Amino acid sequence: MELICPAGTPASLEAAVEAGADAVYCGFRDETNARNFPGLNFSREELKKGIAFAHRHGVKVLVAINTFARAGSFGLWQAAIDAAAAAGADALILADLATLDYAARRHPAQRLHVSVQAGAANPDAIRFYAESFGARRVVLPRVLNVMEIASIARESACETEVFVFGGLCVMEEGRCSLSSYATGQSPNMNGVCSPASHVAYAERDGRITSTLGGFTINSFGKGEPAGYPTLCKGRFASPKSSGYLFEEPVSLDAAVMLPALREAGVTALKIEGRQRGRAYIAGVVRSFRGILAALDEGRQVQTPGLAAMAEGQASTVGAYRKGWR
């Protein structure tokens, strides 16, 4: 299985390559990608240099242009697709039908991957992307258990890629508007969930309170591990109690599922976290490279301790093992 690793900056790209990535995914410094955060992402020139560096080390670069094009501004997404193709990207990761159609027509030789943002969660949907646009790979949404993934991989018209580590969304990939309600901006349209410009933290007597667009999201007691200030991981209070309604502040860690995912026929494993620093990328990529090496050699897989890198310092195998069904 290929190891697909995140990079938010050229330095992170090099860190991922050196840590053992088979491919690195990244995006441009604008709203065409779903990690449009301050100080992050690549200029056209940085992408060219990054691709050259990766290729010198035998590593592929996949360019995420995976937001949904805004009416009247499609030129921005077209220009991003043209620039990524011209830079020599090994694949484009797209979600919007219009961007897939444009890329397939304008750059017929370009390898296309269907982003997780497209929410393609069944063989019929995947077949549509493969037949209509020649998509070669689909990144499966994080709503499926391993048996369902195996079933899809058997019937799928193209390769499958699944997330194995990092931030989790509330299983509404590409359709979540929670951030929009609080800030007017969403990962789907603007490339940013819970934009930093709308986030504030207040600390008092060791307790930290996070707000998003003026709404209180959470309050962490002294020493309590913290999470991102996203609505989906907000702690909601009622007169009688408080707790998490959508999701707790935890990260996905599917290291223990790798043997089962390989058995299921998955082509590639993806690590989330383009917004994270070089230390995260180097550490997590190296850990998963070690697990894959152990798997290939038939050694027993010992999962690395990555909880310290996780949101809320807690991990879950998410939907891969659905205990609630």
Add this chain to the structure above:
Amino acid sequence: MPEAETTELRVMPPRLPSWLSRAVAPLPLAPLQPALALMLARIGRAHPELYDRLGEHAEKRFGIDPTDLPFAFVLEPRPARPLARAVRTLPGGLDASIHGPLAGLIGMAEGTLDGDALFFSRVLRVEGDVAASLALRNAIDDARIDFGKLLLGSFGPLGARLADAVRERMRALPVAGGSSWN
């Protein structure tokens, strides 16, 4: 083939010993100012791309507060006239401030510690403009600056002492806790 990773990734930076903090508390800050100015000028010359990443946030005023030192820093990275100075306490009116132990701030700046992980573990605290803080963090992470050498090595015997203390403690980093949700 690499061996399967079995050790916990370490994210908990050490705090400087309190005796060191007490020892440097009475020292005047004036001698630090030229060294800070020199350091900032060197960074600006060596890493012009840093300003591209900072964008509009380059004009903002940042407070950097090593919580285990008796002084802090005010940083104004603006490309035309960058400014850094040491202060006893952070002044009001800053756009953003970042608080954490010196080893954590240096580890994050050097790319050996992850800023989000430090935030999750409550080692790091951000106040004010979060977008500006993120831009600064990402710009510095990409620039790959040897801050330990720059920051500590520039301050003579005192800097050397601080550097030794940080390195000694970093060698014996504790591991952050964690749990499995399911």
